[in-house]
Structure formats: structure tokens, C-alpha cells
Amino acid sequence: MRKRLAVALAALTGLIVLFTPPWAKGPAVFMGTLDLPSNGTKLGGFSAIELSPDGVDFHLITDRGHLLRGRIERTAGNLIGLRHGPVRPLRARNGQVLRKTGNDAEGAAIAPDGTLFISLEGKHRILSFPNGAEQASDRLDAAEFSRLPKNGGLESLAIARDGTLYALPERTWTRRQNTPVFRHGPDGWSALPGYTRTQGFLPVGADFGPNARLYILERHFKGLGFASRVRSFRVTPAGLSDPQLILQTPQRRHGNLEGLSVWRDTQGKIRLTMVSDDNFLSLFRSQIVEYALPKPLAKQGNQD
Template sequence: MLVAPATSAQDDGRADFASRFAWSIDDADFGGWSGLEIAPDGRRFFAVSDRGSFMSGTIRRDERNRIVAIDDVTLQPLPHSNGKPLPRYFTDSEGLAISHTGEVFVSFEAEHRVMRYPSVSLESATELPAHGSFERMKNNSSLEALAIDADGALYTMPERSGGANRPFPILRFKDGAWTRYHSLKREDDFLPVGADIGPDGRFYLLERTLVGIFGFAARVRSFEMTPQGLRNEMQLFRSPAGTHDNLEGLAVWRDDDGKIRLTMISDDNFRFFQKTEFVEYVIAE
């Protein structure tokens, strides 16, 4: 088992705030967005909610590449492996990863599992084999983050590690089976909620924490991926409590200017005092 060293994050990869856009549509299934993927052009997006909904849409941008509108939004339920609607306790979808061939993978944190769909049309579903640790994970705190690399290997990790001094395991699904790829030390109150592998091949991790009445704080760290595990941590940003809503989904992509962007979506928990928003940061050169 590999554990990331307890060293301070580097400062030379800091990300700058770029834009924020809050929106909603008149649909009872809109909300709770927890997993996010962005097309290479930074416009088409896909998201999953913690009530088993799959959303697609288009991001409209201005001349400065700021998000100014969301168009062409469609919602549809994620189907079960038997083709029927997901039953109770099976709908808590949290992580989303889409391969370069168009396969869709979704992780769930109530009934701990990862589902595969051949494409974004969700015409069928199969459940991947489980790792032995899945059954020991906590309800509502398990497979929150999901990412896929260029070779099609999946990476997931639970929201909670099972103890204040226990590391967060990172599991990899490759060649039909899960293995433990790495573990990250748990050093503070931030919990992992989203992950992606960027166009630079680095592993990006979105974490957040609730700071009492002040709201949510978030941060994104990135790591070099090696055969021995994660190395060379960089903290890209850390937002003060209340800066953003409950950011849970992360997509990492490169814009037309060659800059890497971190696009995030918030989970409003279907509460009237929270909001769905896209938040975007750009990694400074």
C-alpha cells in the first residue's frame, strides 16, 4: 500500500478563479449534481445527480471564455442493469467518467458499485465486479469520486476513510479487476468528492468541507501518476468557506489558449437555500 508523503503542496501550480454561473430549470429532477464530465471543446457537458438522473447540456461562453448561459439541457433517469428504473437505495449516483470511446461509467455510494453504459444514450447497463472493500464502506460516504485514464483504467475512492487516522484508498479497475493503486493520508477535515485525470496526465482531486454556519470550503490538488502511485502534489486552489456552494463534480480540460481549466458543479442537496452553479478556475502558467 502506497501512502502519499506528508509534504506541503507546491505553490507553482496555483489556479485562478475564472467564472461562476448559477442556474436552474423547472423540473423536479433538477438538482443534486455530483459528477461532471466536459467535452474537449469545453462546451458539451454531462452530469449525474444523487437521485439517479443523467443530465446533458451545452455551456455558452463569452469572448473571455466565461460561462454565461446553459442551453439544450436534457434530463433522463439512469437505468438499472435489468433495463428498469433504479430501485430505492440504488439511485445515489455520485461519480461520472466517460472514456475516449464514449463509454459511460457511474459510481454509487448507497449500494456501493460502479455501472457501465455503452454510450451517453444509456441504452443498457452492466455492473462491474466489486472490490472486497466495497461491502465495508459506509452508507452515503463511499464511491464519491470516479476518473478514467487514457488507457481506460478507472480510479475511484470513498468520501470517508473509516477513521480520522486512516488513509483514503484509491482503487483502480484494470484488466477486469480492482486493485489498490494508492492511498492518501487524511490530514484535515477535507473529504474527497470528485476526481478527473487531466490532459496533462495528472490526477486531479476535488475536496470539500463544511465549516459550520459559514458554508462550504473547497480545494483542488493534483498529483503526478506513476506506476508506484501518486507523487509531486500541487495544491491548485483552496477557497474560503462560503465562497462557493457544495462543489462535488470536477472536469479538467484544455481550452483553445492551451490553458488547463478546472470546471466544477455544485450539489444543492435539493434544498431551497442552496444552488446549482458551475465554477471554473484556470491553472496559471
């Protein structure tokens, strides 16, 4: 997906309209944005974000396999800045730094024990990194992963409360709009039904909220910019159900939002914290973008 986007975006550099439509669909309320630092070729291309339950500590992953850790600074819950350490390259199990070719890092999820899972596109697979480690200790594969399109692999990872890992590809090996959600359990991988792509939106990020619902960030590239959408789903062993529209932005409201982290703030509201990928193009900015849900909706859980 990244190669197609880079070519399309570069061709449209002189055509971008500097107008931001003010409206969006869904109950989520815009809370603010925060520009991310830039440092040559290392910082940029952010494709995944993971926050601590209080929305302060963060892990940011770039598509070139770099990890940035730090803390978000807030005033009255609003984004005002961040502090971070050095950019660190992630390494494969053999100790080699993850190179760009076949190692396009896309999704991330952190397990209750601190293990970091990262999905890679190109050579589709998932690597796990023990708490605090920068070298992978394990690799998760499934036969179905090899059938995914080269530029449409495992964009989204999410971990449920019980530690179960879920992976969602951007595209599948068929033209059908139904996309399997892969679930990694004690007996290996299985595919859950219930997720359907609609209106040209493709899944690019996911996270389980504190209400146990699965939130999926979707993207639609419309020629002059991106539209973004977030839907939430009830998840059971039978599959995904009860889709609810949480947010749908108009074209160019934000940049290329890819990563999503869902958490609950001190007022009891669910926050949707997303990160935009600048594709290493100076025309675009890397930003953290945040929305919040009204309290009644935030309390809805994964129950009947």
C-alpha cells in the same frame, strides 16, 4: 453523506451569513460562475460533471440518478449560458429506473470510447453505460466496496488516457487518513496508496487533466458553509505522489462543490470546471464554477 448534509444544512437555514470572502489559496484563478436551471425535483442535486475536451459539451449527473446533456455557451472562453435537452432517468441493467434508495449517484467518468461510468452510494457499485445509452450494460464490483461506510462510498471516478478507471471513496472502513485509490485493470481491482486526507477535507470529485495528472476535488463542511480544495497528483503503478495544491477556497466562497472536470482551453490554460450540489434545498443554488491555471503550471505533466 447526503443525509447528514441535508439535516445539517436545513438546521442552519436561518444562520447563513451572506458574506463571501474574496480570497483563495493556490495558483488557480477564478473565471466565473453560471447558474443552472431548476425544474422541480428533477433538476438539482448535481453531483458530477463531465466536459468534452474543448469544454463545450457536458454531461451532468444528479444524485437521484438523472442525466442532463447539453452544451455550454461561451464568449471569449467565459461562461455565459447553456443549452440542454430533457432530463433523462438512468436505468439499471434490468431496465428499472434507478431509485433513490441505495442508488445515490455520485461520481462520473467517460471513457475514450464514450462509455459512461457512474458510481453509486448506498449499495456501493459502479455501473457502465455504452455511448449514448441510458440503461446500464455492466456492473463493476470489488469486495472492498462493501466495507465502505454507507454514506461515505465511491464519490469520485476518473479515467486515465489509456482508459484505466480509478475510483476514490469519500471515507474508508478505518479511522486512518490514508485512503486507497482503486484502480480497475485487466486483472480486476487493485488499491493504490499515496492519497491522504488532511485538514478535514474529504474527496468528492476527480478527473485526469490533459497533463496526465490526477486532480482531486475535496470538500470541508465547517458548520456555516463549505470550503473546497483541489490538489493534483502524479499517478504511477506504485501509487499517488507529488501532491500540489491547486486551489483552496475559504468557507462560503462557493456552495457544495462536488463534481470536477479538467480540460485545456484554446489559450493553453488548464480549466477546472466544477458543479455545486444544492441538496434540493431552495436556500442554495446549483452552479457551474470555473477556475484556470497559469500556463507554466498547466504544462506540468505526469513525468519526472
